Structure formats: C-alpha cells, structure tokens
Amino acid sequence: LQHYTMLLSVCCHARDIDGALKVLTLLESRGLKADCMFYTTLVSACSKAGKVDLLFQIFHEMELHDVDPSVHTFGAMIDGCARAGQLPKAFGAYGIMISKNVKPDRVIFNTLINACSRAGAVQRAFDVLEDMKSEATPVKPDHVTYGALISACARGGEVEKALEVYESMRESNVKGSPECYTAIVHACSQKGELDYALTVYDHLKQDGVKPDEVFFSALIDVAGHSKDIEKAFSILNRMKNDGIKPGPVVYSSLMGVCSNLGEWEKALRVYEVMSSARLRPTVSTYNALMTALCEAKQFDKALSVLSDLKGAGLKPNQISYSILLRACEKEGKADQALELYLNARVEGIKPN
RNA sequence: GAGUUGUCCACAUC
Numbered sequence: 001l002q003h004y005t006m007l008l009s010v011c012c013h014a015r016d017i018d019g020a021l022k023v024l025t026l027l028e029s030r031g032l033k034a035d036c037m038f039y040t041t042l043v044s045a046c047s048k049a050g051k052v053d054l055l056f057q058i059f060h061e062m063e064l065h066d067v068d069p070s071v072h073t074f075g076a077m078i079d080g081c082a083r084a085g086q087l088p089k090a091f092g093a094y095g096i097m098i099s100k101n102v103k104p105d106r107v108i109f110n111t112l113i114n115a116c117s118r119a120g121a122v123q124r125a126f127d128v129l130e131d132m133k134s135e136a137t138p139v140k141p142d143h144v145t146y147g148a149l150i151s152a153c154a155r156g157g158e159v160e161k162a163l164e165v166y167e168s169m170r171e172s173n174v175k176g177s178p179e180c181y182t183a184i185v186h187a188c189s190q191k192g193e194l195d196y197a198l199t200v201y202d203h204l205k206q207d208g209v210k211p212d213e214v215f216f217s218a219l220i221d222v223a224g225h226s227k228d229i230e231k232a233f234s235i236l237n238r239m240k241n242d243g244i245k246p247g248p249v250v251y252s253s254l255m256g257v258c259s260n261l262g263e264w265e266k267a268l269r270v271y272e273v274m275s276s277a278r279l280r281p282t283v284s285t286y287n288a289l290m291t292a293l294c295e296a297k298q299f300d301k302a303l304s305v306l307s308d309l310k311g312a313g314l315k316p317n318q319i320s321y322s323i324l325l326r327a328c329e330k331e332g333k334a335d336q337a338l339e340l341y342l343n344a345r346v347e348g349i350k351p352n
Numbered sequence: 353g354a355g356u357u358g359u360c361c362a363c364a365u366c
Binding site: 002005006008009012036037038039040041042043044047070071072073074075076077078079080082105106107108109110111112113114115117143144145146147148149150151152154177178179180181182183184185186189212213214215216217218219220221224249250251252253254255256257259260282283284285286287288289290291294317318319320321322323324325326352 | 353354355356357358361362363
C-alpha cells in the first residue's frame, strides 16, 4: 500500500487524474485495500481538476468498500464542489458529513466560507461565520477565516464590508497572514485607493507580518489602477528596503501595469531588467508584454516575444494566442492568424 | 502520504 500511495502522490502532483485512477485499479487488482488517506488524496485530485462527478463516484466507492471518510475527505469534497461553482453540492456534502456524525472543524467552516465566496454569496459566507461561532464548542475564526471573508467581500464588490472584516481581524488576537493583507490591498484596487493600500503596508509591518512577493505584487497592481506608474516602479525599491528580492511575481505585475497603461517601451525595459537579473519570466509575464506590444501595433515584436517564450522552454497558453489572434483581427492579418491558430492546435491548445 | 484564504496577463459576461 505504501508503494501505491507513493505512486498516487506522483500522479496527483503531476495533475494526472487518469494515472491516479489507474493506481487505484492496480492496487485493487493486487487484492490490496485503499485506506482513507488514499481515497482522500484521490478526492483532492478530482477537486483540483474540477471533476465533481468523479469525486462523488470515488466517495461512493469508498463507502462500498467500508472505508469511513474522515473530516479531511469531506473537506476535499466540499472544496471540489466549490471550485466547480456548485455551491448547493458543497453544502450537500457538508450535510452528508453531519449525518455521519463527523464533527466539522475550523478547516471545514473555512472551506464553506470560501465556497460561498466563489459563488458570490457574501451574506451566506457570514452566515457560516455565525454557525461556527455557535457550535456546541464554538470554533474561533483564524487567519484563514479572515482571509476568506475579506476575499469574499472583495469579490462581491463590497469593499466597505471587506474593510470592516479587516479591522476586526486587526482588533482580534488573530495574527493575519500575508494573504489577508494582500486580499485587502486587492480590494483597494477596485477603488483605486492607493493611499489606503500603502497604509495597509504600514499595518502589516506594525503587526509583525513578513510581506511576501505576492503582497508587493498586489500593491503594484493598485498603483497601476491609480495610473501611477512611477509609484508602481517605486514599490520595487520598498521591497528591496525590506530585504526582499523582486522576483518573477512582482515583475509580472509590473509588466501588466505597463501594458494596461500603454507603456510598451517601459514593458520592454522591464523585460530586459528581468533577463539581466536572470529571472525567468512566467507565461503571464510574456502575455502582458505581448499585449502591450500588440496594442502599440508592434506586432512583429510581439511575435518575437512568442518565440522567446518558446525558446525559454515555456508553453504558450490560450491567453497567449488570444492576444495575438486579436491583434491579427484588428490589423487584418488573416494569413498570420490562421497560421497562429494552426500552431496553437498543434500545440494542443483548445480554442474556447 | 490527505482537506481551507491572497496578486498579474487575452477574451467573454455584467
């Protein structure tokens, strides 16, 4: 069983669901019995791959084999339903859990809150918060709870409410994670509230939380939405002052800002800075650069960025080709469009 | 060996 479980881990890590299922078949063909963790790992893999039906099939099989699902199993199920945008099913899984007398823990409640968040059911997320507090043995919100709630409000466009949650987090004894601060900064970006976002940066330091790259990336994005490209670039210096090296994550955001503001030459400069720092751009970095170039009618440069992308050993994605195809459309380059389209197909990219 | 929160890039939707 240990060996098959290791094999399963490998498949799940590679996001190879079919392989993962084969491991189950193999294991059974050898007369072995999968245990709860094994099934839960499978359920989690389905969850990440968005395969809800398969997820329930595995759950069913688990029951057939008399393996009792644990709170982890239900957590993975609820999350899988949520990722697939199936809020009723998520609560359905929760109901099954209760009926089996499995006690919901904090992770379960956090998962439910996140499920509501993804479905845009902000009020319901707060209902879950009340539910957890009024359990027989009350479950206290933690940093994940706060992060999920802030994100729920931000997604629902309820920035004021997000701020309330954020403030109550800071008033509580719960120490926020960088995610919570990033979420509130992101909420600011909707309103172009650069000043408040920078205040959050001060809070974070006051609160003794170590900012990470994603946090700075969010700050850069807010500066971009406030159309302040100088501020966006200056965030890099703040990072360095905090002893954090700018990496591909922040450069990717910066590239996005340049692109949104039509600054294609600055975008190219960012690209050069990245290469001289020996940072590997991500696909989204390349996409942002191609967008900037296409909007500036620098189509040939955009094409050479595409070949850089491939040369770096990365795979262009659906977005990469959408950007270029749209540029072809605007400039009447039908032949090039067809060629790109055929390339995309050959590379296994499905049109949406 | 298993479950939960954060950023950026095209399009579409509102």
